[in-house]
Amino acid sequence: MLLRINNLQVSYGSVKALKDISLEVHLGEIITLIGSNGAGKSTALMALSGILKPDSGEILFDGRNIAGLDPHAIVNMGISQVPEGRRIFPGLSVHENLLMGGFSTSTASLKKRLQDVYDLFPVFKERRSQLGGTLSGGEQQMLAIGRALMSSPRLLLLDEPSLGLSPVMAQKIFRVIKEINKEGVTVLLVEQNAMAALSLCERAYVLDSGAVKLSGRGRDLINDDQVKKAYLGK
Amino acid sequence: MFFQQVINGLTLGCVYAIIALGYTMVYGILGLINFAHGEIYMLGAYLSIIFLGLFTVAGITSYSIVLSIFLSLLLAVIFCSAFGYTMEKTAYKPLRGSSRLSPLISAIGVSIFLQNFVMKTQGATDKVFPYKFHFASIDFLGVSLTSLQMLIICSSFLLMAGLYLFTKFSKTGRAMRATSQDALMASLVGINVDRVISVTFIIGAGLAAVAGMMIASYYGVINYYIGYIAGIKAFTAAVLGGIGSIPGAMIGGLALGLVESLGSAYISAEYKDAYAFGILIIILMIKPSGLLGRSSDQKV
Numbered sequence: 001m002l003l004r005i006n007n008l009q010v011s012y013g014s015v016k017a018l019k020d021i022s023l024e025v026h027l028g029e030i031i032t033l034i035g036s037n038g039a040g041k042s043t044a045l046m047a048l049s050g051i052l053k054p055d056s057g058e059i060l061f062d063g064r065n066i067a068g069l070d071p072h073a074i075v076n077m078g079i080s081q082v083p084e085g086r087r088i089f090p091g092l093s094v095h096e097n098l099l100m101g102g103f104s105t106s107t108a109s110l111k112k113r114l115q116d117v118y119d120l121f122p123v124f125k126e127r128r129s130q131l132g133g134t135l136s137g138g139e140q141q142m143l144a145i146g147r148a149l150m151s152s153p154r155l156l157l158l159d160e161p162s163l164g165l166s167p168v169m170a171q172k173i174f175r176v177i178k179e180i181n182k183e184g185v186t187v188l189l190v191e192q193n194a195m196a197a198l199s200l201c202e203r204a205y206v207l208d209s210g211a212v213k214l215s216g217r218g219r220d221l222i223n224d225d226q227v228k229k230a231y232l233g234k
Numbered sequence: 235m236f237f238q239q240v241i242n243g244l245t246l247g248c249v250y251a252i253i254a255l256g257y258t259m260v261y262g263i264l265g266l267i268n269f270a271h272g273e274i275y276m277l278g279a280y281l282s283i284i285f286l287g288l289f290t291v292a293g294i295t296s297y298s299i300v301l302s303i304f305l306s307l308l309l310a311v312i313f314c315s316a317f318g319y320t321m322e323k324t325a326y327k328p329l330r331g332s333s334r335l336s337p338l339i340s341a342i343g344v345s346i347f348l349q350n351f352v353m354k355t356q357g358a359t360d361k362v363f364p365y366k367f368h369f370a371s372i373d374f375l376g377v378s379l380t381s382l383q384m385l386i387i388c389s390s391f392l393l394m395a396g397l398y399l400f401t402k403f404s405k406t407g408r409a410m411r412a413t414s415q416d417a418l419m420a421s422l423v424g425i426n427v428d429r430v431i432s433v434t435f436i437i438g439a440g441l442a443a444v445a446g447m448m449i450a451s452y453y454g455v456i457n458y459y460i461g462y463i464a465g466i467k468a469f470t471a472a473v474l475g476g477i478g479s480i481p482g483a484m485i486g487g488l489a490l491g492l493v494e495s496l497g498s499a500y501i502s503a504e505y506k507d508a509y510a511f512g513i514l515i516i517i518l519m520i521k522p523s524g525l526l527g528r529s530s531d532q533k534v
Contacts, residue, residue, distance in 0.1 A: 049422055075424030087419040089412050100412045104424040151424060
């Protein structure tokens with residue numbers, strides 16, 4: 001078991017965003033969180049990354065409770081996030097954006113990581129000095145994923161990676177996610193494109209108003225009547 | 235006459251630029267106008283005089299004046315940097331996450347505190363810089379460039395170039411730029427944002443201390459309220475160049491120094507301070523983002 005969340009509660013001021021979340025992620029899996037707007041998906045990822053401090057509950061990563069640790073400490077433990085909206089550093093070059101992703105990577109392994117990421121996204125090789133802010137949405141998404149991989153994460157958190165992208169580009173991103181997972185990185189994916197996400201993942205959790213409503217294998221949930229009605233528009 | 239004023243303006247502009255860097259770096263990262271920054275410059279000026287006095291008493295000055303001045307500068311920088319670090323931790327950090335106005339008011343509080351503390355402990359009268367730097371001057375066609383002016387201009391350019399290279403190529407410098415562009419994302423890639431903020435205050439305050447010693451030696455006298463007017467002028471320089479932009483602060487500072495010096499010579503010296511604020515008003519009306527200010531648009 002790579003990650004286990006027990007009874008996690010998170011609030012923004014007096015508003016409870018996560019009421020009681022428990023889930024588990026096994027080594028090598030792709031896990032999807034689906035749910036409507038405001039269900040608490042992004043909140044869960046931000047709590048995992050240490051940006052939001054939980055009110056209560058445990059986040060066990062490799063058996064160690066990381067709830068409430070600082071974000072940089074969590075990155076160092078091997079959890080990396082591609083946040084919603086990609087958040088590329090607009091005034092930094094492509095290369096510098098990648099270097100930032102490897103901020104806590106030792107100089108010795110940094111070179112190797114850069115090589116791996118440039119191999120995964122060869123388009124960036126000749127565009128390494130281009131400013132991040134001038135890339136298209138799809139390119140920014142790829143760069144954001146590349147940047148997150150720079151820290152050699154064991155668990156990769158992806159928040160709405162296909163949002164705002166053309167269907168072709170979205171397909172490309174999903175293929176990349178699959179590829180990264182094959183290389184041994186465990187993936188926790190938040191997606192509004194529930195159909196694509198459910199067919200990509202091994203297991204999924206359906207969040208509703210800050211609580212887990214349903215969980216199961218991706219392909220079973222695709223055929224679930226409730227899920228069909230609420231999230232697949234059928 | 236014209237070239238003489240250019241040299242005078244350049245000297246003054248260098249000092250403004252060095253102070254403006256502290257404003258612009260802190261603003262770039264925290265979005266805070268650190269109104270206490272001018273007082274740190276004043277503190278640096280006082281500390282350099284105090285340490286110089288101590289070294290004179292200790293006999294180091296009679297042994298080597300250069301060593302004594304260098305050590306005073308070093309100690310003034312260390313003290314001011316430590317003060318900048320402490321100020322951020324005690325007066326600004328606890329207010330992070332509250333409204334934007336709170337740290338601003340806190341900054342004004344630090345400023346009032348420092349001014350009065352120095353007035354109380356050092357007296358309200360002018361303090362004299364104990365040593366004159368006039369080793370020599372270069373005279374050329376009626377224009378004279380003193381050794382001190384040369385020293386101020388050269389060391390300022392070295393500092394600015396050093397800071398530029400630091401932010402451009404060092405790992406910490408890159409982290410500073412990343413944090414100023416997106417602090418949340420910076421922490422998501424593993425940057426300790428609190429540390430970056432501390433480093434920013436340490437560098438800014440250290441530069442202000444250098445500017446303080448430059449002015450103390452250039453004008454020869456200082457008092458406890460020099461930080462106020464210099465602070466506002468350096469702030470103007472930062473806005474002129476585009477607040478948040480490091481090269482902008484350098485250009486803004488030099489431009490302001492030149493305008494002030496040429497304006498005093500050709501229009502009227504009575505309005506010396508008015509030129510700076512005239513520029514501030516014009517910039518805010520015509521191009522609030524400044525000469526090199528970054529635009530806020532971002533691709534989604």
